[in-house]
Amino acid sequence: xxxxGRITEWNDAKGFGYIEWHGASDKLFxxxxxxxxxxxxxxxxxxxxxxxxxDPQGRHRAIHxxxxxxxxRAQESPSRAAHRERRxxxxxxxxxxxxxxxxxxxxxxxxxxxxxxxxxxIEPAQSFVKPARESRFSCQxxxxxxxxxxxxxxxxxxANCPGVRIDGDGDGRPCEDQCxx
Numbered sequence: 001x002x003x004x005g006r007i008t009e010w011n012d013a014k015g016f017g018y019i020e021w022h023g024a025s026d027k028l029f030x031x032x033x034x035x036x037x038x039x040x041x042x043x044x045x046x047x048x049x050x051x052x053x054x055d056p057q058g059r060h061r062a063i064h065x066x067x068x069x070x071x072x073r074a075q076e077s078p079s080r081a082a083h084r085e086r087r088x089x090x091x092x093x094x095x096x097x098x099x100x101x102x103x104x105x106x107x108x109x110x111x112x113x114x115x116x117x118x119x120x121x122i123e124p125a126q127s128f129v130k131p132a133r134e135s136r137f138s139c140q141x142x143x144x145x146x147x148x149x150x151x152x153x154x155x156x157x158x159a160n161c162p163g164v165r166i167d168g169d170g171d172g173r174p175c176e177d178q179c180x181x
Contacts, residue, residue, distance in 0.1 A: 005020055145174070
């Protein structure tokens with residue numbers, strides 16, 4: 001099943017980052033090798049579509065990642081996009097006003113459509129990530145014990161966040177050196 005999300009973290013030098021699923025705050029690991037088309041480098045904030053799988057260590061990651069056609073067009077320079085729109089509308093200012101009105105209406109309809117789809121997108125995503133209990137913590141990409149602010153946060157990450165490396169001996173007790181287990 002394909003999902004859609006936004007790149008919320010990206011380290012271009014290392015070629016990896018994280019995708020945030022639309023409608024959820026959970027993050028999914030993304031590597032440059034997951035892109036089928038490498039004609040351009042991913043950037044922070046890019047919208048992408050992808051499939052999800054578990055890697056050999058049981059962590060979740062994005063595969064078969066692509067930039068949607070509409071997102072690729074959004075990367076055009078403003079002058080080129082304006083020229084294309086003027087050509088389509090006949091070049092007059094009235095044509096520009098009409099196109100802008102149609103675009104605004106379409107954007108409104110699209111955002112309402114995305115809101116209605118959010119529940120459908122969240123449902124399959126929950127099969128990959130355990131639902132978090134009410135907590136003051138949230139998965140924010142922390143991976144190591146040195147990044148945790150408390151033992152409670154470490155326990156939350158161990159129970160709810162994919163890709164953490166805070167239980168070295170696999171006994172279910174995270175950050176044993178810091179938390180005194």
